[in-house]
Amino acid sequence: MKLQKIIPALLWSGIIFFLCFLPGNDLPKEDWLDKIQFDKIVHFTLYFILFYLIIRIAKVPTKTTFILASIICIAQGIFIEFVQGSSFIQNRNFDVYDIVANICGVIFAFVISSIIKKKA
Numbered sequence: 001m002k003l004q005k006i007i008p009a010l011l012w013s014g015i016i017f018f019l020c021f022l023p024g025n026d027l028p029k030e031d032w033l034d035k036i037q038f039d040k041i042v043h044f045t046l047y048f049i050l051f052y053l054i055i056r057i058a059k060v061p062t063k064t065t066f067i068l069a070s071i072i073c074i075a076q077g078i079f080i081e082f083v084q085g086s087s088f089i090q091n092r093n094f095d096v097y098d099i100v101a102n103i104c105g106v107i108f109a110f111v112i113s114s115i116i117k118k119k120a
Contacts, residue, residue: 009053013076016046020080024091040101047073047105055113066113070106077102 054069055061077099085094 005057009050009057012046012050012053016050016076017080019046020084020092021089023089040097043077043098043101044105044108047077047102048109050076051106051109052113061113061117066110070110073106074099074103 051069051073054072055065058065081094081096081099083089084092
């Protein structure tokens with residue numbers, strides 16, 4: 001396993017942690033973004049990309065690679081939500097719908113990647 005294949009996934013994971021651990025006061029507040037649930041779209045996209053970057057690490061992704069990538073992504077998302085639900089980060093809270101959006105992003109990436117792998 002080459003380090004150059006791992007770095008993008010680690011960097012993206014770090015970006016997710018950074019963004020999710022920002023205090024709530026530091027996030028933009030726009031009513032129209034709340035109305036379209038933009039936060040959930042962001043969660044979906046972040047974890048869609050993370051899944052893809054993780055499976056790229058394997059030379060030839062297998063079913064085990066897909067399952068392991070899914071577990072890593074989902075575990076990271078759940079961990080972040082629990083940390084946000086604690087008193088460590090100001091004005092952030094636990095949101096089960098963020099977890100659902102994360103999982104949907106992972107599932108969508110899983111399905112798309114599976115289809116692409118079958119065609120290759």
